[in-house]
Every structure is written in structure tokens, then in C-alpha cells.
Amino acid sequence: MQKKTVGVALCGLGTVGREAARLLWAGRARFSARLGAELRLAWVCDRQAAREARALGLGASVRRSADWRQAVSDPSVDIVVELFGGHDEPRRLVRAALAAGKGVVTANKLLLSRRWDELTGAARRTGAPLHFEAAVAGGIPIIRSLRDGLAADRVDEVHGILNGTTHFILTAMAHACTPFAEAVREAQRLGYAEKDPTLDLDGTDAAHKVAVLGSLLAGRWLPPGSVARQGITGIEPGDIAWCVAELKRTVRLVGTAAVRRRGPRPLLEAHVRPTLLPLLHHLAGVHGGHNALLVRAASAGVLMFYGAGAGAGPTASAVLADVLAAAAEVLSGPDAPGRAGSLPQGGGAPCLTAPEAPAAHYLRFMVKDVPGALARIAGTLGRLGVSIARVHQDDPPGGSKPVPVRLVTHAAPRALIDRARGAVAALPIVTGPHACLRLWP
Numbered sequence: 353m354q355k356k357t358v359g360v361a362l363c364g365l366g367t368v369g370r371e372a373a374r375l376l377w378a379g380r381a382r383f384s385a386r387l388g389a390e391l392r393l394a395w396v397c398d399r400q401a402a403r404e405a406r407a408l409g410l411g412a413s414v415r416r417s418a419d420w421r422q423a424v425s426d427p428s429v430d431i432v433v434e435l436f437g438g439h440d441e442p443r444r445l446v447r448a449a450l451a452a453g454k455g456v457v458t459a460n461k462l463l464l465s466r467r468w469d470e471l472t473g474a475a476r477r478t479g480a481p482l483h484f485e486a487a488v489a490g491g492i493p494i495i496r497s498l499r500d501g502l503a504a505d506r507v508d509e510v511h512g513i514l515n516g517t518t519h520f521i522l523t524a525m526a527h528a529c530t531p532f533a534e535a536v537r538e539a540q541r542l543g544y545a546e547k548d549p550t551l552d553l554d555g556t557d558a559a560h561k562v563a564v565l566g567s568l569l570a571g572r573w574l575p576p577g578s579v580a581r582q583g584i585t586g587i588e589p590g591d592i593a594w595c596v597a598e599l600k601r602t603v604r605l606v607g608t609a610a611v612r613r614r615g616p617r618p619l620l621e622a623h624v625r626p627t628l629l630p631l632l633h634h635l636a637g638v639h640g641g642h643n644a645l646l647v648r649a650a651s652a653g654v655l656m657f658y659g660a661g662a663g664a665g666p667t668a669s670a671v672l673a674d675v676l677a678a679a680a681e682v683l684s685g686p687d688a689p690g691r692a693g694s695l696p697q698g699g700g701a702p703c704l705t706a707p708e709a710p711a712a713h714y715l716r717f718m719v720k721d722v723p724g725a726l727a728r729i730a731g732t733l734g735r736l737g738v739s740i741a742r743v744h745q746d747d748p749p750g751g752s753k754p755v756p757v758r759l760v761t762h763a764a765p766r767a768l769i770d771r772a773r774g775a776v777a778a779l780p781i782v783t784g785p786h787a788c789l790r791l792w793p
């Protein structure tokens with residue numbers, strides 16, 4: 353018999369969950385009309401579920417609990433929305449829901465990237481829908497575009513500005529010459545950065561999103577530890593200003609997942625790097641805290657996606673689109689024709705990664721103003737096999753202050769660049785942290 357009602361349990365009433373609950377409750381009639389069956393918010397689960405449900409004005413029909421197990425064990429619940437954040441408890445919740453054959457919607461890139469294989473495997477075993485649009489780039493429908501819009505195409509590359517915090521900071525440094533530490537404080541004040549912004553600044557958050565995108569592209573799990581990563585710490589406004597003036601390039605933290613088809617098994621090139629983009633590059637035109645993705649597909653060509661990568665409204669919009677997709681799948685049943693093809697793939701061994709394509713790099717060192725300093729740096733790089741395309745020493749600031757020495761290398765493998773910059777940084781004439789930026793090829 354055709355199901356008449358799809359029950360939803362929403363777990364986590366924080367920034368995203370509150371807005372998702374509000375929109376789901378307010379739009380229930382519209383959503384139900386679209387589905388041709390009642391879409392019912394059956395449960396909200398949160399440590400403060402009762403208080404939050406009251407504040408949101410949810411009706412008495414919506415049950416509330418601090419314990420998600422109550423909702424997952426309720427047979428009237430067909431879809432569980434995980435908006436707790438974190439790893440251990442959401443993992444238990446998602447596994448329990450999938451094992452019971454319930455659809456899952458999650459915005460949790462940390463959980464997905466670390467447990468892709470386990471969770472997609474669990475979904476395939478029961479045919480349960482698993483949706484995660486909000487886990488990458490918030491309100492931008494990139495996952496749906498890759499899974500559905502480009503389903504008939506071969507997507508070879510995705511490059512993205514995937515972290516709003518670092519993007520906001522880089523833009524502030526570029527536009528107002530704001531020093532790094534001050535730009536971080538400004539991002540915190542405006543709500544772009546968390547109290548502890550480490551996982552944003554060191555590229556970990558972007559690497560989780562690259563891992564999800566890479567797993568989708570490869571059809572195999574790309575563990576986040578396989579994504580080479582560098583954050584934005586160490587970059588100064590002077591680096592950006594010089595690169596804009598002299599190289600006609602500006603810096604963005606770019607996450608890349610690119611399929612390299614060599615041999616029978618495709619390899620994935622996957623990294624997060626502060627990258628110098630030509631000023632007219634699509635991703636260079638993205639400013640402020642927004643996200644953007646550039647997708648290269650065999651038949652569709654180059655596509656650009658742009659929008660809010662976080663925030664209650666955009667993220668809740670993506671969550672609810674997933675709830676509607678999952679509800680339609682619940683209604684059609686796990687054995688409906690075409691269902692198997694729409695499930696994310698992930699079985700077998702994790703995908704293999706390809707070494708990063710050789711690239712030119714910008715390096716900046718703070719060097720004591722002593723005779724022969726430039727020759728020693730050039731000699732160290734040359735000995736290690738890194739050739740220099742360009743070198744520039746700023747005017748000495750006077751006194752005993754170190755002078756910035758800026759170099760642009762010819763294209764070289766990243767491992768070589770890392771060895772060479774480490775050797776230069778260890779020279780006694782070099783002081784303080786240095787900068788290393790990859791040039792977009």
C-alpha cells in the first residue's frame with residue numbers, strides 16, 4: 353500500500369537545526385503537496401529540545417527528546433536528520449538509522465569524510481537514502497549537481513574555495529592590508545570564525561570537503577588524511593600586494609580533487625593549498641566569505657558554482673532539499689528502478705592518490721640584511737634542484753630589521769619545493785616564518 357506519511361526526526365537544534373526545524377514546520381503543507389504525501393516533523397532531539405521547540409513554536413504533535421535513540425526506534429520515523437556535529441555520537445546515530453533502513457540527511461563533513469566507506473556501505477546494504485548536500489559549500493547545490501545534474505557526464509576536476517573563514521581573512525588582507533592576526537580577530541567578531549579557528553586556518557576543514565568531493569568523483573573513499581594540506585598561516589598582506597602588483601595574481605585557499613587517468617585504475621590528485629590565481633581567473637573574482645567551485649566535466653565543460661558556504665539559512669535550505677529528496681525515495685521504496693545508481697559508491701579499497709602536478713611557487717623569506725644573502729638562498733635552492741624564475745629583495749627597512757626576499761620558482765614537484773624551502777628556512781641568515789604559495793598552472 354502507498355505510504356501516506358513520511359516521518360522526520362531532526363537531531364540537533366543548534367545554528368542549522370533550529371532554522372531547518374523552523375522551515376520544515378512552516379513549509380510542511382507546501383512540502384507535503386509537492387510530495388503527494390504528508391511530510392511530518394515527528395521528533396526534534398537536542399539537549400535543550402523542549403526549550404528550543406517551544407521557542408520555535410513547534411506544534412504539540414512534534415515530540416521532543418534529549419535522547420536520539422527514542423526517535424530512531426520510533427517506527428513512524430523514516431528519515432533522520434543529523435545536525436549534531438562532531439564524530440562519535442553522530443556516527444552512532446547515523447549507523448543506527450541506516451541499519452534500521454531509515455534515510456539519513458547529514459551536514460557533517462567531518463563524519464562523512466572519515467567514515468565514507470562505512471556509511472555508504474551501510475546505506476547500500478539496506479537501500480536507505482543517504483544525503484549530505486550541506487556538508488560541502490553550505491547552500492550551493494554542488495553535491496546534487498555532481499550526483500544528478502552531471503550524472504551522465506565524466507567529471508574530471510573540482511576546484512573550490514571551500515572555507516569561508518580563510519577566504520574572509522585573505523580578502524581582508526588583500527583589500528585593506530589588514531595584518532593576519534587582526535584579520536582573524538575581525539573574522540571572529542563578525543561570526544565568520546570560531547573561537548578556536550585552527551581547523552579552518554590550517555586547511556583541515558577544507559580537506560574534509562575535498563575528501564567528500566574526491567570520494568564522489570572516484571566512487572571510492574578518499575580518506576581525509578590522503579588530502580595534502582597547507583593552510584594560510586604565515587601569509588602576510590605584503591605577500592598578496594606584491595603578487596598582485598608583480599605577478600598579476602591573487603591568493604585563494606583552493607581545494608582540489610582531480611581524477612588523473614593513468615593506467616587501469618584512476619588516481620586522485622587531492623590537496624588544499626593557498627594558490628596564486630591570475631586576477632581574471634573565475635575563482636579570483638570571489639570575495640568576502642562566500643564559497644565557489646569550478647567543475648570541469650568531459651562534455652559539459654567548465655561550470656562555476658557560487659554562493660553562501662555556511663550560515664543558518666543557506667545550510668538549512670540544503671538540508672531541507674535533502675529531506676525532500678530522501679522523502680521521495682522513501683515513498684518510491686528501496687527497490688524502485690534506478691535507486692541503486694543514485695546511492696553514493698564507496699566499497700573496496702580507498703582510492704589511490706596521484707602526486708600533485710608540478711607547479712611554480714612563490715616563496716618569501718625574512719632575511720638578515722647582510723652581504724651575500726641572496727646568493728646563499730639561490731645556491732641552496734639550486735643545490736636541491738629548484739630553479740628560480742624570478743627574485744626580488746624589498747628595500748631594506750633600516751636598522752637591523754630583516755628584509756623580505758621574494759622568489760618565484762619554475763615548476764617543480766611539491767615534495768622538492770617543501771625540501772628546498774625547509775633548507776632555506778634553516779639558514780642562519782633567515783629569520784621568522786616564511787610564505788609558500790602555489791601558482792595556478
Ligand SMILES: NC(=O)c1ccc[n+]([C@@H]2O[C@H](COP(=O)([O-])OP(=O)(O)OC[C@H]3O[C@@H](n4cnc5c(N)ncnc54)[C@H](OP(=O)(O)O)[C@@H]3O)[C@@H](O)[C@H]2O)c1
Nearest residue numbers: 364365366367368398399435436437441459460662663667
Ligand atoms: N553552522 C554552519 O553554518 C554550518 C554550515 C555547513 C555545515 N554545518 C554542519 O552542520 C552541523 C551542525 O552545525 P551547527 O553549527 O548547527 O552546530 P551547533 O550550533 O553546535 O548545533 C548542534 C546542536 O546539537 C546539540 N547536540 C550535539 N550533540 C548532541 C547529543 N549527543 N545529544 C543531544 N544534542 C546534541 C548541541 O547541543 P549542545 O550545544 O548542548 O552541545 C547543539 O544544540 C555540523 O556537522 C556542521 O559541521 C554547519
